Amino acid sequence: MILVGVDGSRAGLEAAGWAAREAALRHVPLRVVHAMPRWALETGDEGPYAGVARWMRESAETVLTGGVDRALREAPGLEVESAPLPGDPRPALIKAAADADLLVVGNHGLGGFVGLLIGSTAHGVAAHAPCDVVVVRGSSVPPRGEVVVGIDGSAANEQVLRFAFAEASLRGVRLRAIHAWRPFEVGGGFAPASDDLAGEQGERRLLGEAITGWSERYPDVKVIEETVRGHPADVLRHAAEGSDLLVVGSRGHGGLTGMLLGSVSQAVLQHATCPVAVVRVREDA
Ligand SMILES: Nc1ncnc2c1ncn2[C@@H]1O[C@H](COP(=O)(O)OP(=O)(O)OP(=O)(O)O)[C@@H](O)[C@H]1O
């Protein structure tokens, strides 16, 4: 099941549309949810706040209906259900995601301020949801038919590549696998090397090795491998411009212990111009 959060904003509707197309591709149902204060859900038709509570429930219903309509417009015939959730959006979505395959949200919502690149709900669920998360951004140009994946050489890459290959295959598009590296960076690349040329070759070979097994499993997916010099956040943001989806792990190998969202993932969530998938990297992997 794919879960999508809507809040009445345009970005939330974009998220519902994206989630519906994804659910149709995966042949799974979609669940549209909207978080609202618990008291308004639990207040009956008696008492001083009954009118306000009813009004809030009706508003929530309108928001949910908007999300369901958008989903069905994008994917007619899709199995869609909707429900209000009690509580603040971030914890409510995280809890509801316990039995979801994927949680989809917009990059911002109704709150926030001009210039805010990512809202607190979107950022919070990307860091804390128990499942993979896609943060959707409405784009004015149609995507070019490509999934971009960032590979840093950490153990997490297997999980990130599994997601990226599956997405490229589902969409019938090519996969661009990018490894950004900086010479002499300790622990930042696959193989710190003595000189630039050796470094470049080493990075390229190790990227190829990371991908080979997956290419065999997905012979239908055309893969473009790129090793690019530069900061991973910049490299990935530029490479992913105009793509269908940018896939990153929730953590890489530079992450501090206990950090839930790596700095590259945080940066691309803020600055990417396409939808971003944050693959939940499991500790035990
Ligand atoms: N009450 C909610 N119920 C369900 N989903 C929500 C709710 N609020 C936000 N979302 C989801 O999260 C996305 C991002 O909204 P978010 O709240 O992060 O941004 P914002 O409202 O602009 O900023 P902030 O709330 O931090 O001031 C929305 O597009 C929507 O998908």
Ligand SMILES: [Mg+2]
């Ligand atoms: Mg909000």
